[in-house]
Amino acid sequence: MGKTLLDKVWDAHAVRELPSGQTQLFIGLHLIHEVTSPQAFQMLREQGLMPPFPERSFATVDHIIPTDTRQRPYLDEQAEGMMSAIERNCREFGIRLFDATSGHQGIVHVIGPELGLTQPGMTVACGDSHTSTHGALGAVAFGIGTSQVRDVLASQCLAMQRPKVRRVEVNGKLGGGVYAKDVTLHVIRKLGVKGGVGFAYEYAGEVLDAMTMEERMTICNMSIEGGARLGYVNPDQKTVDYLRGREFAPAVEHFDAASTWWRAMASDADATYSDVVRFDGASIAPTVTWGINPGQAIGVDENIPMPSSFAEDEREVAEDAYAYMDLEPGTPLRGMKIDVAFIGSCTNGRLSDLREAAKVARTGKVKPGVKALVVPGSAAVAEAAEKEGLHEVFRAAGFEWRLPGCSMCLAMNPDKLSGREVCASSSNRNFKGRQGSPSGRTLLMSPAMVAAAAIEGAVVDVRDILGRNNG
Amino acid sequence: MAELIRVTKVSGRPIPLRGNDIDTDRIIPARFMKAITFDGLGQYSFYDERFDAKGQQKGHILDDPRFQAKGTRVAIVNKNFGCGSSREHAPQALMRWGIKAIIGESFADIFFGNCVALGVPCMTASEADVNVLMAAVEADPTGELVVDVQGKTATYGTLKVTASLPPGAYSQLTEGTWDATRILVQGIEQVRTTAKALPYVRNFAG
């Protein structure tokens, strides 16, 4: 019987079975950021432990870093404190830190693949739930809490229960103006925000095959929003081509051996799955969230669902969402006024995302009164975008061009909503208060849709701007 | 290294936290994570649900006089509790507020694992049982909710429901190996063997 990629990777990394029945799993790549790591380093210190494989951990700063100036010390004393803590911790424990001056700084899930640190067949862990992003390269990658960050630092291992695998196939072809973000929002909308609990999602099908690596990252990134702790795409020729020549990818003389091993880690054709679901790519519209979790989403041409359309156990959350978002069931979301537009995050802060948004930005100017931010996902993304002149396109259209970081995705830095502001956002979470104002409102959508909303000052269908056949 | 502490039974005054899909941003808003320790997080549990922009109480159950009590607390929750971010700050905040066990219909994966790592059992009960338990507690919050982790039940007065845990977490909690560091570190020689067999660890050389 064939095996899935998850099974192959799991078996290759299983150190032993623990008395609890869980697996002691070796972690090939451990990524660290400033928010979820300081307590872990402290616990290590208290227990007198040193990392056995410090060269398999890499750290960067993304969550609290300001995006307007990098002048130290940061104005925010707490942010400065966290920054100096990660510098001190990495120095003390011998871990490489990509700080703001390194040229490699960026959102942890953008830099891992970009530097070639993330590779197929690896286990990847990070104290961050969007670690699932790295699954796009065929890695088994998942988020962990701070005590588990300590465990990885102390032993390079985790005690884990093997998840089940659900194959999520998207077949056919996407229409013009429909992006990876729409696919992932559609999948979450259909399978629910808790549908993936206990599962790894294996994304496949014609749409995934046709996607670029960056698009696959957008899809895997949001697995956790559907409850799945990890999501992956089987490595193929595109994966191999993507990695060739990257700084931490295998050297030229070993690259063929690497690609052979990588390709062999893909799921076998006769692998068995706990579950298989299929979607038709052609039926997916530009999708926008209207509520307070990423599953509360609709096609931009649909109306906000009626309470009666929800299963009983979802109705209460829907009622809560209508009230919080101040929306009427049965009315269109299209036309809803926005105050802020945010393009960036580990979901949609890569070069291809900025290119798509820039295409739209070229067609107009940001509506007066709308604050629009473009925050590249990493220093490398910023540099590549600037080389193409994208920053000029955005600036000319009235967007602010910022320095790389998480920024308004979770607003731990000075970029925040205020009061009841409505933000069209290319990020991944529309939870209450997520963007820094306890009563702020978030509408998740693709970067092109955010750019369109910035220009119109309201939610619009990007296909009305770009046409429907440019897919 | 920490002593083995077996978590076989937790009892305390109950606190129902109603609602499905309660995310960790709600349990602890990100702005309270700008610190290098978990100290003092308890007071910020559910902060934005409890206080308005002026810092006035909004009448959240955490501030309800009927539900104030000292000592250990046991929370009762609905579906998909703790979804969203992996922040351990969420269970840390609840634990520091006093919650040492949770009974609910279901939990998000990462939140569940974070709780185990802190020795906080998240026991699963049926929707019907959770409803009955919540109703009983809301009618009279003064009793002790006894979570028998070992025996997989929860008892409130005369009410007794089945509460389950997956086998891995069950054994970690009841045998005291929930703080995984010790056991993982013990296996270091085997870890090196596993690592050696992985071609990428050798950079695919040889």
Ligand code: SF4
């Ligand atoms: S961009 Fe947002 S979701 Fe991604 S790592 Fe940063 S804060 Fe988390």
